[in-house]
Amino acid sequence: MSTQCYFKQNNIKHIDYKDLEILRKFLTPSGKIMASKRTGVCKKNQRKLSTAIKYARFMGLLPYIEV
């Protein structure tokens, strides 16, 4: 069975909080983190992704909520 995880497919080992282009793919238009059920990201990478998004939010690179 082939993997559906975006990060595994693209061989991305470290998810960087500065990488907004990638992080935005996993945000809803309102700025919430998409569920792994919807995106197909594996559990391990979903944890890394959510941490990276939270770092980016803290630094003001991404919004907590998009109005």
Add this chain to the structure above:
Amino acid sequence: MAKKTVTPSTETLEPRIYEIGYLLSPAVRDEDLETRVSELKETLAKFGATVISEGAPEFIDLAYEMTRVIDNKNVRFNQAYFGWVKIEIEPKGIALVKEFMDANIGIIRYLLILSTRENTVIGKKPLGKMIKGERKALTSDETGEAKEEAAPAAAPEAELAPEAVEAELDADIKEMVKEA
């Protein structure tokens, strides 16, 4: 009962790779930016850190308004210079780095995290170019749903074009036949 002896782990004493992301106040002039960054690097070097890589500060619109207390006053920021430095330092030195960053008035906010030696940024677009409007557009454009919606909209235009050309050609041929 034998007493357990706890030996300090050698792992924590070895230098580790940290990344410091920082937001510099927009009040800093462009000419002073370099000196600010070099000051920061010199201070880090004093604490025993070696700089591995760095990202020059870029002027960005913050995603939300930030406040920082300066001289007992709440100062609000909507824009800032965002920069980062990757350093190798012993964990005991990191407390000094934290103290320095906290005391620095020019730094609105900073993020200190464990990182890796390799370059971790894959996206190509510089942060400075990500203005608020563009950020919003990116969110809606790059989601799968948006792509699915955009794809059928582009197709009819491509199909219409050859038909229009054919109709024009037909009209030209008819005119030529009439003239003959």
